[in-house]
Amino acid sequence: MMTKNRKLRFILLTFCIVSTLNLIGQTRTITGTVISEDLDIITGARIQNKDRVLIGTTDINGKFIIEVPTEVDTLMIGSIGMKWKSIKVPINCSNLEIILMCNVIYDFMSERKIKLDIIKQEKKLPEIRRKAFQMKIFKTEQPCE
Numbered sequence: 001m002m003t004k005n006r007k008l009r010f011i012l013l014t015f016c017i018v019s020t021l022n023l024i025g026q027t028r029t030i031t032g033t034v035i036s037e038d039l040d041i042i043t044g045a046r047i048q049n050k051d052r053v054l055i056g057t058t059d060i061n062g063k064f065i066i067e068v069p070t071e072v073d074t075l076m077i078g079s080i081g082m083k084w085k086s087i088k089v090p091i092n093c094s095n096l097e098i099i100l101m102c103n104v105i106y107d108f109m110s111e112r113k114i115k116l117d118i119i120k121q122e123k124k125l126p127e128i129r130r131k132a133f134q135m136k137i138f139k140t141e142q143p144c145e
Helices: 004-024 111-123 125-134
Strands: 027-036 046-049 054-057 063-069 074-078 085-088 095-100
Touching: 046 063, 054 063, 074 095, 085 095, 095 125, 111 125
Parallel strands: 027 095
Antiparallel strands: 027 063, 046 054, 046 074, 074 085
């Protein structure tokens, strides 16, 4: 016969085990679209976790659906001829709309000039996003934040 104290410990232990098992298997689904800075659909873009493990790729329409563990908060997205982009994924975000920039090789340029060029490219992103939304390529005007 179990004592009251042993029963309580057994119940707490059972609760902890069930709670842990429930958390281990949780995943979330993230959908999205990947385009270039020229508003072209990117087919075959790779979606990886921060450890560079392939999670999925975009289809012929630049769309993807991936299943990731709930603790994944960063994705890496890239394609041939495009710069890899690190995306922070908030827990409440289930749809990503991503713009990849062309990979440029900077020959015979100073480091300062290269940095200024990159900053200039990144300043164009809100305008590109707005155009993609107006053309109905993207579903939202603002990215998940």
